Amino acid sequence: MSRGAAFTGALVLALAVVLAFLTLPLVAIFLDVGPGDLVASLDDPGSVDALLLSVEVTAIALIVIVALGTPAAWLLATRSFPGRSVAITLVELPLVVPPAVAGIGLLAALGPQGLLGDALEQAGVELVFQTAGVVVALVFVASPFYVRQALAAFTALDPSLIEASRTLGAGDVRTFLRVALPGARAGLVAGGALAWGRALGEFGATLVFAGSLTGVTQTAPLAIYERFSADFTGALALSAVLVAASGAILLAVKPAGGSRVLGDARG
């Protein structure tokens, strides 16, 4: 056997191991318990509550992230100002902060004894052990996924499109709404899907900051954690729903057609 063939064989083996390792747990969720049992255990009102809560809080979090993240990313993409690169790094910070640390940080900032605790109390805002607190935690951990992608999508726009819009009499606002947003749509949708996926799976920051109260702050991942020692089938059923949702997100984001292989671009 030639060295080239041996090398290719080793690469194939490595890929096979990677694929098996990554897919086995997900496949197992569906194989471990029969589909009938899975559906039956979803009848548990607690599970349904957790799923509905997850849908509600991730939707609100996504709206907040898109509403604030889009203009912020546009500013970062189009204006150069002192501290711009620092700002970009700060936006990405939650990506590397462990979720539990994020939860502690949120408590220290927004909790009753936190930095802004008094101000929030006077304003009548309660976050800890409240659904609103879950949204805050989700926005914190998921927003970088959207803002990064939005920034990339805006910077990838052909600058002459923006300039063309300006020479055609459109001001800043109209150019942003009519040219930049539609032009960056694919990237914005992908960023939104990624952020939603991250929010849907959020566990640590939510648990530390908002707790795990059934029907109030117990999202699907928290419900799975609570269940898995006592009701493994119920935990599996919830997990199966989350896997299906995540899979759907991934499919929605993946562009149609195969991705490029190194060297393809050389004609």
Added chain:
Amino acid sequence: MLAVEARTRLGDLDLGAAFEVGDSECLALAGPSGAGKTSLLRVAAGLLRPSRGTVRCGSQTWLDTERGIDLPPDRRRVGFLFQDYALFGHLSAWRNVAYGIAGVTRAERRSRAHQLLERFGLADRADARPATLSGGERQRVALARAVAREPELLLLDEPLSALDASTRARSSRALTELIGDAGVPAVIVTHDFEEAALLADRIAVIAAGSVVQTGTATELAAAPGSTFVADLTGAVVMTGAARARGDLTVVELEGGGSVTSTDSATGPVAVTVHPWEISLEPEDSDQAGSARNRIDVRVTSVTTVGNRVRVGLMGPQPMVAELTTPGAAGLALSPGTRAVAAFKATATRLVAR
């Protein structure tokens, strides 16, 4: 009437240029890429703010850095044709055109956009997305869009460069017509002297950020003010040292040989001669003819361009001759063939270096 004056630093380039264009006049900014031509267009449109400068169009001042006036691009009535057309990919052809039409009802915008497309021969492509249009169609949509706002100034960046040869001819006629109809100053940026000659009334040659010579195409070709301008006009440029001999001038070429010219000059000069003034004769021919200049050359390339053949030559310095197709065939030219390049002393121009 447009008057632009700009001074600014762009990377390694010191841009410092001024030009004026009359109503219904078309000025070409011609020069190599990186000379600052497009930057001057962008200054006029308000897309680039120079550190010092003025832009006046008609009775309005669009930019005056000393007085702190700088109108944003959307408040200057400019029709800008971008080099890659910059059509909005998410909008159909007619919506691209309608984008610049403001202050009228929706129905009015729609019908005006359709009228414009019809004028550019695109009535049946109104609902097509830019991605499905051909290069020539895309250019016409971009032109229709640029004039839709009834601009007071037309700025066209390399309007023909993205088109194939057959579309170019048709498109250049449409452009000339459009510029004539608009009745406003027009500025075209191009790196191609022939394109400039075809489209513009006057040409300003730009080199390294400055205007080096302005004139009609004929003036520039007949009396290039520098080697650079001569080179841009497509002339063969050879360098050497000139001295008078009788009422003619003899230039001893660098690399050997000499050229006789009816122009007068002394010292270091560039000899320019147009490729179509140079004829080729077989190596061993002894026919004298009236051409005073006969230089031994070797053929380096033979390229057919339409009904002409451009022959690359290596003599003391590189040269190019343009022959008719039958003329070239009669000589059986191929790379390596030895020949004599002949041209009259009256066909040469001397430019001091």
